[in-house]
Amino acid sequence: MPEALQNFSRRQTIAALGTGAAALALGGCVRTGTAIASAPSPQPALAERANALLGSIADNLLAHSPEGATSLGIDTGARAAMRGKLADRSASGQKAIADTLAADLKRVRAFDKTGLDHSTRTSLAVVESAYDVALDGFALPYGDVAVGGWRNTPYVVIQNVGAYLDTPRFLDSDHPIRNSADAEAYLARLTAYAAILDGETGRLKDAAGKGLFAPAFLIEKAIKQMEQSLAGARQGGGLAESITRRTKALGIAGNWSDRATQILRDLVAPALERQLAELKAQLPKANMDAGMWARPRGDEFYAWALRASTTTRMAPEEVHQMGLDELRTLHGRMDPILKSLGYTQGSVGERMNALAKDPRFKFSEGDAGRAEIMAFIQEWLGKIRAEMPRAFRTLVRGNLEVKRLPPEEEPGAPGAYGGAGSIDGSIPGKFWINLRTTDLHSKFSLPDLTFHEAIPGHVWQGEYANQMPLIRTMLAFNAYSEGWALYAEQLADELGLYDDYQVGRLGYLQSLAFRACRLVVDTGLHAKRWTREQGVKFFVEENGSNALEVASEVDRYCSWPGQACGYKVGHSEIVRQRGLAQAALGSRYDLRDFNDTVVRGGNVPLDVLAKNVAEYVAGAKT
Template structure:
């Protein structure tokens, strides 16, 4: 569907009905559920509360660690082997309860929630049955490695304590200190699991360990000096009587720093026996782990070979579109990748280095977000108004982090949605790709979509599916293009198409590394040579694929499925198709596996043809 066709569909006088329960002005919860529906919702709510107790940081991130849940503000997830066993036992018991729900006669929304929990919990149990790894329950960061360059409490907790944990009174400050003590225990719990995994023969690639060691040594040094762990509470308790900074410094120096040192010692022991093999194929039960990781990431049962070939095919189609634009700009010689590298070297599209360039990047992002906010009434009937901010990643996290990431804020609005951007060097970003990145991470991408979950049952706010989340964010990039982001900017459209091609490359590289025994260098070179990608960016990208097998495949698989469902709806509805009604269907149905997405779209089409 090209932009002209889309706008014609948008201008159609017919307004199609939405799914039951979807209001035009805002998201509304279902009203007066039938007794059967009420019983099902009661089970789902109880399951959600159980999940919240397992992962209490989620309560803080959602802004619901108050009232009856106030004690969660003082707790952190148990990351030990025993904690992992407790998570598995709770998930198994709750899945049995949800499996026992009779979905006949339930509302569409409640039935969808039941299907979502069944899918997420069954997938998590498969992962938790594996002998190693960090398995999430309804989230995207599944990894065989408990601690590595982009995984571990040493990265998560300092950021969460500073960015998410509120300090408005003495009780909040005490809760901060309790979490600081728990942070040290988390670290030791992780270290025990790392040692057990090494005993099974699971050791991360040497190049990932080198990155992780560099980062965690900085964290340990910071903790020994008090650092950000102390500065965060000191800055926010200036008007709250108490010796908060001294107490935090004592915990950081006497508990956290030694626990970090113990992790460093374990990582050094792993480094002494590590190899350069990048893929999970080289680890015990690696093929089994990768099959599960691909299923968790894509919510499909597609094979590595199928995904690999799909990536090559979609890449060829995208490059054909890019070739036409490049020729129009006078770039006629060489492959698409070679010409995109030449474009990237053009000073007109680069930001200056240093703080001046960083400020220019942030201003550029804000301008693009201001533009796209104004387009939302043309894309959706049901609008949200996300509270959000653009923030630089903490410098200690930047070496192992992607170019950016984003997510919605808390339900009460006290914690804004955040578009985290990596500014370790301004050369990570270009003028022709940065707007597209903002659309992906913020509006109408991750932050916008996340706002629609806030009035769903609690368990739905806690569960997410990689293929849907990232597929929606790519579809958000497509919407921005279709609604005029690059109307007079062919170079910007090249950046958008290169972004899609980048995700097609991911299908090839992730499966290449983990199933076809590619080296890290082969993965990096594929991006640079075939897609003309920034080598600085893709080096960290490929390292991320090595530590999160399968995750990179969710993006394009999810995007292609959303586009396929839209095309099916257009074919079925013809001239009465309304893109706003379709988009509402996708976001109001919530974060779902791809088979549930297909059911939601099918019900939308059925209701629209009545």
């Protein structure tokens, strides 16, 4: 076992769960027990000025993200006009964001923080960290910089990046239609969609002028997907169907179908044609090199991307070695379970490959199997919901909808992803599942995936974030977000969900090992000049991963450099902090209080997480 796991064994966790169960707060947002230490209230005038600063910073950032306002459910009142707008993805839009960050970072650094309480100091530190890292990213001549987010990419449009994917999914899932004004706002956004596409196309051309081309195999994927999107737009497809279906269900009078179809045919389809033409023009100039090392200033970008993803200064070689070490340890834990299931010969990877073909753990093919998968997810969601009072002192709702990814997105997408819904709960959190083929999922891996994406993973954690000041809801850090989701997988095991389902525990351990492989493969691609084929081969041979799944995974690492490294780095740090808290507190330690500290402290860089845990420990000792 890694040292952090030795310091906090499963037996110790279960023992800690039993402490004071009768004192649980069963309603959301009710605080009982010890977590982050109380601090003297700041002077009212100082607190008011700090909160005003944080509020104005949130408004300034939100002005660049109308979709974010809608997804959070706050495009009302003074923000109502945002309901009909989309974010500007042109070069001038990117510059406007960077200018806003620079101005507001200066304001945060100039603010005298003396006398502020811990929570407010943390919020200001989070803004400073996120903005500082993002501005370093904007200084590089590349694609999209996630401001306090996870999708940093050097490529403006590719197989998993671009308005051609994001906007249709957003309009269908997050843009609400409750009345005719909402429907008109939908059409306004549909009209704006064409200009957004053209803004991206301009940036694509600019990148080509600087010699920056995505790997040819990614461009080929994007072309196929965009051709599908274009065919739908020419026929007045999904986006027209969405508004027609929803307005009809509510009896909202209007010629919505014809109007949406005309916008799609006259504006959106030509814009998609222009973007598709640019991708096709770039394809002959692209090469098959997978990593950033082969791009202009690629080493510089990758160093920044690792910093943004992990919130550390770890070097590629350090991350690579961490992955190899973690993988060796995890395979040592998987071996006896495989033997107990009758898989005794060969490496762990070879035996996991054999297990994946075992008909006992496969879903049926086609739509029947897709239905099985959806039912299986709901079954395990019910099991984990029942255990949440044992792991958290403060509970949230777990407002969740399980949805299949749009078919046009599935070829370039991972197996699943998820996140919380709106602040007011009107838009549920989403667990998006990729069902292009049922072979992507198995009965030993799907429970763990559900815990990661939904409860107590991304959806669950995001609901705590939604209770924080607006700017804290908007800013997220990949190492925390994904580290928490892996920790959520660990919690499910520690809560006993696999005690009678050993193959499920094997799936969980393979998931952790998979993330250890990511450390190796991501750094291999971008710093060690691995080929795409080497990356896929490592996963399949070393971890027994599904070849269909990891092919898209490796492509994802090529388009989102560094992002895959945040998972295991963040998870290991959360577990390390838990071990430190237990060692310091002894009998005063309670798992529920530690977990509350992590989720209620908000989405933070890892150094700020350590400060939050230290504050909790100090308070629990008193």
